[in-house]
Amino acid sequence: MSDISLKSGSSIEQPGMVPLSSKEATSLMIEKAKQLVNQLVDCRGHDKPPFLPEEYSSLVNIKEIRKTHLGDTSALLLKFHDGHVLKVNQDHYPVRQNFSCAHEIGHILFSDQKLENYVHNIEYRTFNSAKTMEIRVIARETLCDAAAAELLMPELVFRKYLSTFGLSITSVERLANVFKVSLQAATRRINEVSVEPCIAILWYPWPKSKPKGLRPAMGRLSRGNAGYMLVHKNVNISSALYKAYQNDTIIKTWKLFKDGNTVKRLPVEAKGFGHGETRFVISLSFPDSQQTGSSIKQ
Numbered sequence: 001m002s003d004i005s006l007k008s009g010s011s012i013e014q015p016g017m018v019p020l021s022s023k024e025a026t027s028l029m030i031e032k033a034k035q036l037v038n039q040l041v042d043c044r045g046h047d048k049p050p051f052l053p054e055e056y057s058s059l060v061n062i063k064e065i066r067k068t069h070l071g072d073t074s075a076l077l078l079k080f081h082d083g084h085v086l087k088v089n090q091d092h093y094p095v096r097q098n099f100s101c102a103h104e105i106g107h108i109l110f111s112d113q114k115l116e117n118y119v120h121n122i123e124y125r126t127f128n129s130a131k132t133m134e135i136r137v138i139a140r141e142t143l144c145d146a147a148a149a150e151l152l153m154p155e156l157v158f159r160k161y162l163s164t165f166g167l168s169i170t171s172v173e174r175l176a177n178v179f180k181v182s183l184q185a186a187t188r189r190i191n192e193v194s195v196e197p198c199i200a201i202l203w204y205p206w207p208k209s210k211p212k213g214l215r216p217a218m219g220r221l222s223r224g225n226a227g228y229m230l231v232h233k234n235v236n237i238s239s240a241l242y243k244a245y246q247n248d249t250i251i252k253t254w255k256l257f258k259d260g261n262t263v264k265r266l267p268v269e270a271k272g273f274g275h276g277e278t279r280f281v282i283s284l285s286f287p288d289s290q291q292t293g294s295s296i297k298q
Helices: 024-045 053-060 094-112 116-120 128-153 155-165 168-177 183-191 238-245
Strands: 062-068 075-080 083-089 199-206 214-218 228-230 253-260 262-273 280-285 290-293
Touching: 024 053, 024 094, 024 128, 053 062, 053 083, 053 094, 053 128, 062 094, 083 094, 083 183, 094 128, 094 290, 116 128, 128 183, 155 168, 155 183, 168 183, 168 262, 168 280, 183 199, 183 280, 199 238, 214 238, 238 253, 238 262, 253 280
Parallel strands: 062 083
Antiparallel strands: 075 083, 199 214, 199 280, 228 253, 253 262, 262 280, 262 290
16 A cells, blocks of 8 residues: 555646656665665665565654554554554564565655656556556555665565575575565565576466366566567476475476577576465476477477
8 A cells, every 4th residue: 555645646748848757666665775774784784684674664764563453454654743654464473464564665755756747747558547546556666665665675685595506496485485475475585686597486276166277376487588588378287386385395397487489498596486376387488498499399
């Protein structure tokens, strides 16, 4: 949820303002988050994780973080004349509460950077007003998510721990525990900051009631691997990858990825997490170890 001061309508573009691209707006948010991280490190005297929202609160004029029942809402940021009050859903897991709070701090940074003008300039190609508003909301929330990731998992610190642990499914769990974030958030962060080439994907069952396979919900690539795409997005119950969903052991297999006009067979390790309807699979693929060909079979 956004700061209530942002709900009154879109800002009017200032004369002479140069429109920002999505990349530029994201860079501004991340840079602002990094400045806040540096402030916190200076105040506490060290850069050891976790970096919790409570530690940032005094730096962004949050008077109180209050845990309460919010139904389906993750968090609310309320603005008063003397500061903010942040309400977070007490029924959610602590790691989700951490990200929700960091996301709301992102809304404060968003407001400080006056990026509402950037969102206001986003238009949907069909000129459907409802769809345009939806796209603008998504853009705003995406920027705040980017700030939240940097606040909870500062790039330089996260990369240092990732280098120490090494790239593996086990490392995802260790990183999530050290930084007090969800496995999903840690997986996304690996994609964003890993120096070593890696393709991390979250897989969820489909359909949820009686799964007949898995489909990828997120497949962002680490730096330098933006061209890689899955050849076969969905996997069925006979797939080796599906075995990771069925038990808690680490499964090693291969997946086909398309890189430009080349098909590459990459080694994959995967593991299932969660229980029941919340069950999902994380897989890591490694482009530095591959087989190349135009008609490779899995």
